[in-house]
Amino acid sequence: MQTESSQKKSVFQTEQLIELEPRYRAKLVNSLSGFKSLVLVGTRSSRGNNNLALFSSLFHISANPAMCGMLIRPKKVGENTLGNILESGVYTLNHLREEFYREAHQTSARYPQGVSEFEEVGLHPTFIDPYFAPFVEESSIRIACELLEHQELKWNQTHLIIGKIVYIEIPEKTLNPDGYVDIEAAGSITCSSLDSYHTTQRLARLEYAKPGIPPHLLE
Amino acid sequence: MQTESSQKKSVFQTEQLIELEPRYRAKLVNSLSGFKSLVLVGTRSSRGNNNLALFSSLFHISANPAMCGMLIRPKKVGENTLGNILESGVYTLNHLREEFYREAHQTSARYPQGVSEFEEVGLHPTFIDPYFAPFVEESSIRIACELLEHQELKWNQTHLIIGKIVYIEIPEKTLNPDGYVDIEAAGSITCSSLDSYHTTQRLARLEYAKPGIPPHLLE
Numbered sequence: 001m002q003t004e005s006s007q008k009k010s011v012f013q014t015e016q017l018i019e020l021e022p023r024y025r026a027k028l029v030n031s032l033s034g035f036k037s038l039v040l041v042g043t044r045s046s047r048g049n050n051n052l053a054l055f056s057s058l059f060h061i062s063a064n065p066a067m068c069g070m071l072i073r074p075k076k077v078g079e080n081t082l083g084n085i086l087e088s089g090v091y092t093l094n095h096l097r098e099e100f101y102r103e104a105h106q107t108s109a110r111y112p113q114g115v116s117e118f119e120e121v122g123l124h125p126t127f128i129d130p131y132f133a134p135f136v137e138e139s140s141i142r143i144a145c146e147l148l149e150h151q152e153l154k155w156n157q158t159h160l161i162i163g164k165i166v167y168i169e170i171p172e173k174t175l176n177p178d179g180y181v182d183i184e185a186a187g188s189i190t191c192s193s194l195d196s197y198h199t200t201q202r203l204a205r206l207e208y209a210k211p212g213i214p215p216h217l218l219e
Numbered sequence: 220m221q222t223e224s225s226q227k228k229s230v231f232q233t234e235q236l237i238e239l240e241p242r243y244r245a246k247l248v249n250s251l252s253g254f255k256s257l258v259l260v261g262t263r264s265s266r267g268n269n270n271l272a273l274f275s276s277l278f279h280i281s282a283n284p285a286m287c288g289m290l291i292r293p294k295k296v297g298e299n300t301l302g303n304i305l306e307s308g309v310y311t312l313n314h315l316r317e318e319f320y321r322e323a324h325q326t327s328a329r330y331p332q333g334v335s336e337f338e339e340v341g342l343h344p345t346f347i348d349p350y351f352a353p354f355v356e357e358s359s360i361r362i363a364c365e366l367l368e369h370q371e372l373k374w375n376q377t378h379l380i381i382g383k384i385v386y387i388e389i390p391e392k393t394l395n396p397d398g399y400v401d402i403e404a405a406g407s408i409t410c411s412s413l414d415s416y417h418t419t420q421r422l423a424r425l426e427y428a429k430p431g432i433p434p435h436l437l438e
Contacts, residue, residue: 024398031400034256035409063248109428179243181250190254198419209328
């Protein structure tokens with residue numbers, strides 16, 4: 001196996017990180033967490049405004065109960081994703097597809113409060129009874145979550161949102177007999193750092209690992 | 220833009236999720252969080268045993284201070300990733316490459332305590348002064364973290380680990396002038412659900428989004 005030791009490396013330690021230009025540091029440090037879950041989060045305010053925001057911090061917590069977490073770093077709590085989730089207790093997660101990743105990226109522009117990102121970027125809200133929050137019409141994998149827990153991390157103004165998955169909608173043809181969803185076939189894409197979007201190409205699925213048995217391809 | 224409404228959908232709500240066969244549900248729910256950060260976490264016990272474990276729950280928290288989080292769901296706290304992090308306060312994050320994803324997957328087998336996954340799967344520990352935890356020789360992007368915060372989530376036996384990034388090593392040729400690291404060029408791969416591994420293909424980097432201006436390609 002080829003080792004990487006011979007390659008020329010760039011090294012940063014705490015002292016160097018502190019001295020970096022802020023935008024440079026943001027792109028660098030955001031690159032380190034690898035390829036990320038990429039979802040559009042749909043929420044609705046009590047005034048009826050539909051909000052749509054792009055997040056790359058979604059993570060799995062558990063399957064039973066079905067739970068996931070995400071981080072939000074709001075400018076302030078208002079008529080935005082965090083404010084709407086805390087107020088209504090419900091939000092949707094909508095996977096991105098290549099066909100609309102530019103529109104999704106555009107939701108991260110700082111629109112004034114009360115302006116709906118759906119209208120501004122050209123994506124379409126759709127509602128599924130009884131969920132108060134809007135789903136994205138153009139998404140092929142859509143999830144609704146109910147807020148279970150909210151905490152502000154003590155290190156900076158980052159909020160941890162833990163949600164219970166209460167609704168899942170996936171293209172039937174991407175659901176394998178064992179429960180695995182082929183999100184690549186569903187067109188879901190990923191991102192890296194702050195601004196880079198990527199499609200994927202499956203290498204393989206591997207069988208559940210057991211001591212002393214080399215990993216086998218599942219398909 | 221093509222909408223997805225016409226496709227046949229599979230739908231699960233809370234009642235159906237509860238009734239699913241556990242392994243089916245695990246694969247299904249783990250699929251929903253999209254493509255994930257994939258890292259080998261290196262730790263070392265006070266007895267000097269080197270532990271290596273595969274995680275797909277790494278997430279970015281902030282760039283200044285440079286911080287990241289991950290979830291761990293241990294069988295129990297012992298001479299394993301969680302136990303070693305709590306004891307030593309230090310761990311490494313090592314990006315996966317296609318050349319050794321099978322070996323990385325194999326670290327998830329349940330080896331007895333005291334057995335080093337490095338030796339069992341054929342990956343090589345390497346040490347960088349002054350960090351106590353082992354890095355993976357075969358990885359091209361390597362990070363050391365110091366434990367900042369540990370909490371057990373109240374919903375299940377899941378532990379949230381928050382770390383300060385104190386050391387970063389990346390191939391020089393993958394570091395762009397603006398701080399962006401081309402992790403695709405570095406060979407980093409991603410995963411979906413519990414057992415599926417994927418390489419990536421960049422669509423584009425997009426410029427910082429501003430209201431009223433369509434998103435432009437950065438490169």
